[in-house]
Amino acid sequence: MKAQQDEVNDLVKAGYEHGFVSNVASDTLPPGLDEDTIRFISAKKNEPEWMLDYRLKAYHHWLEMEEPDWAHLRYDPIDFQAISYFSAPKKASDGPQSLDEVDPELLATYEKLGIPLEEQKALAGVAVDAVFDSVSVATTFRQQLADVGVIFCSISEAVHEHPELVREHLGSVVPHTDNYFAALNAAVFSDGTFVYIPEGVSCPMELSTYFRINEAKTGQFERTLIVADKGSFVSYLEGCTAPMRDENQLHAAVVELIAMEDAKIKYSTVQNWYPGDENGVGGIYNFVTKRGDCRGDRSHISWTQVETGSAITWKYPSCILRGDDSVGEFYSVAVTRGHQQADTGTKMYHMGKNTHSTIVSKGISAAHGQNAYRGLVRMGIKAENARNHTQCDSLLIGDQCGAHTFPYIEVRNPSAKVEHEATTSKISEDQLFYCRQRGLKEEDAVSMIVNGFCKEVFNELPMEFAVEARKLLNITLEGAVG
């Protein structure tokens, strides 16, 4: 028991590896939110009238809404007027044309984070649309993608260059009325990524975006829209780290995925934002709305997430299985330690015939961490022969943490079949002793057992991401033995 206790204490103290602040001058809007803020953002981005209208409509709707309180989370109220809604790194000209023009300090920051921005790293097959604070600063491999007709650019750019696509799809999966944080995002979203994969094209490389929050009191309101046309395929990677901060930072992103007939979208996330210090001070508030629409028959959307960061995580990547024979998947590892709290899971709306969904959720709670799985499986009246299988496992490390499971299952079709299983366990003393008897140090034993616990989810990540996820998990559990 003592070893377990030490381990818990050390987990609490394990430092945050990515805790540094880069020194880049910013062009930041003072805190506060009103119509003028929105007009400013829109003007700054030189947006067309329809975009401004959309933002204003969302803003007025948001004013009417109430902040949700149903999640298993405790945090101080967020003062939305104390947040600055726009910041952009200073630029030499209107925008960097190549890497050479990018602020070297910025590049150094990415370097520290191991982001493969440089050519040789990109050769590994990763094209990067890096978002530093709120504005895209560099994009690589545009040409190679353009050759096959893939559009991969910032959403601001897309508004100008592909207005018809953006107008058609933006808000079509997550409407501005969807929820409190999605409405806020629709009103003030700063930038983000737009991807369009044309019919029949399999995207030749993994697409990835690294998000980074770097400005004190700056909320990040990313907007991602991915449209996979008929028979196309894309794998998109999202990874996040953030510098050490004392003040809570709000992040309210919206991600919309649209898969047409026979298209497949694989969306993977490694989220490692600053979780706050050992007393629970600081850390990112992460309120994200992610939803995929399997619009066409036989379409397939797969979400994989590894959530190790943030003080608060509120996130339910979902699938609307509209097309017949469409497939939705959700694979998740969520780790909470220190005073972190996570309320995460998924929603699977089965609407079409023969739709299938799989949910695998692995929650790990250590120290004072609270980890909740919240999921909905809805079998609609027309979901003939739909299937869902859900497996939720919780692992508790120490006796101060909590693991919770809140599944909602709604069945309106008798031919549908739903299976849900949940277990809760701890790392047993037998397992630890066995590993140590074979010569493994206790912390290595813990990390090995935890990695084993998460294996099903890691297997779903693209190779290089899986390696990163394992590393991240080991760092998170570092110092398990004093």
Add this chain to the structure above:
Amino acid sequence: MNASGSNWVLDLLSRDSMPAPVDWVQALRRQASDQAATLPQPRRKLETWRYSRVETLLKASFTPVVQAPDISGQVVPAGISPYKLVFVDGWYSESLSHTDGLPPEIRIGSLREHLDQDSVRKQLGQLANAGENLFTALNTALLNDGLFLEIPDGLVLQDPVEVFYLNSAADTPQLAQPRNLILVGKQASLTLVEHYLPGQGRGYFHNGITELQLDAGSRLSHYRVQDEASTAWHLSQLYLEQDSGSYYHGITLSFGAHWARTEYKTGFRATDARCDLRGLYLVGDGQLSDFHLDVHHDRPACQSREQFKGLLHGKGRAVFDGRILVEQIAQGTDAQLTNDNLLLTRDAEVDTKPQLEIYADDVKCSHGTTVGQLDPQQLFYLRTRGIEKKQAVHMLCEGYAGEIIDHLHLPSLREQATDRMRQALERI
């Protein structure tokens, strides 16, 4: 008070009711009416009422039965035990009951007649806090009668005690509110069987509350068969607290009523107690069955099992909401919950929500849920063996429900339950 307006419950609570037989009960009632005013109105937006359509219940209107009703013409089924107690509209009917031959140390009968007992005064309302919800407040505010049962330490009663809840015919829909208090002494053991039947009643609302205390080492097998009128509303709230080494073995079979909801709220007073909750629900056209479990592990090393199975046909609807809460202190908890649902027809609907909330690490907790239809492979297999489809369906359903019914340790009750289930299946 909530702004969403008035309903018959609030109307009743605001009125002066008939005075209670004793002062302390009057005080308890008054306190409940006062508390009711501050409680949130049951409505869909509240998580606990998310799926159960309580709004229609609140839109109806019911008249409380404020004195012992006319029992002429009431027929009490034969039963399986020599001891039976009968309640009509929640009021004890001595003339319909048979308690001769029970050991004299057992205190049993009308709660109203036992209000002078110290144990009643001490325990009534201890578990069922009127501040908890509107229906508990309503039952307490108009508290008149119900079952009182106190088994002294060490007494083991072999024969079961059987209780029948009937309703009288009335022009307006009536509100029956039995208030039961069951105290099982140390090392005592009892089997209690409760039947909820229409009697002559139609369209009534049964709003019952049972408080159960199990002392150390005691055992209570508590079997409940809800077979109310198809136009009736039924709400049962069971509040249970167990001392060390006690064993509660609870089974509820839910067949009847237009709208039926059973809530179990269980807790432990000490370690090493065991609580088994099982249920079977069979619902068809125009019926809703709802089970809510709130199993609170707040002491170390207790065990609980929750197993609920549903058969749905016609336009039947079922709701299951099972929550296991394990507090930090409750190390060594072993809690396993399952809920299975079989949809036999096109229009049946089910909403299920098993929940685990766990704050201790040395625990064995799990839940499993399934929703599906009969396995076509199994059906096919039976048919290739010459069994016609309808019969095959019945066989499979019986096998499925048997996993609950087989836990009833009274063979005659098992038979009754199986017959009742067959009857219902015949109608599909």
Add this chain to the structure above:
Amino acid sequence: MLSINNLHVNVDGKEILKGLNLEIGRGEVHAIMGPNGSGKSTLSYVLAGREGYEVTAGEILFEGRNLLDMSPEERAWAGIFLAMQYPVELPGVNNMNFLRESLNAIRKARGEEELDAVAFMKLVREKAATVELDDKLLKRSVNAGFSGGEKKRNEILQMAMLEPKLAILDETDSGLDIDALRIVAEGVNLLRSPERSIIMITHYQRLLDYIEPDFVHVLADGRIIRSGGKELALALEEKGYAWVLEEDAA
């Protein structure tokens, strides 16, 4: 190489070992037999350093070092291996990876180079063949879903890989059919060497037909009450434990 002097051990406040003495020399094979509840498994866990076993008196020296000051992994690094009666399952942890991590941790502690993937694979295949362990089991999670025999063979494979100086086989024969027992015993016999000592803990004489011990000890009520050669085991088989227990009492 191993010297246990007047060892007293409490488990949950109850004294299980009550002054145990045992000397084991290099290359010797000792069998420890005894009735249920005599303290056999306690002895093996105390030697391997499991928590929850409170040593109230006595000492254990391993190659002159005080074993009781060492953590379980330090003991493993020093060359102590415990083949468990009930090998633990590690869901999701790949058997091969586990072996490799374990082997390299021990090699590192011994100041040896870590084995590269190719050399490791070669070694593991070779050793697995000697205990007739299916390659497929190497790719599965450690012991998860293994049969009783497969678990025991996996233990012997680990032992073959880790090359301990002192191997403790705790009821290795329990739950094995005769074929599995033969395979496991052959695996152990292959590992007998002048450099390696073995302690076999067993309830039955059966195992000793396959692995011949140099010494046999009877453990009863927390002490060794009789020691002898392999003929002692045969006498036990014939007359049962009651015979020694009575003599000890007399």
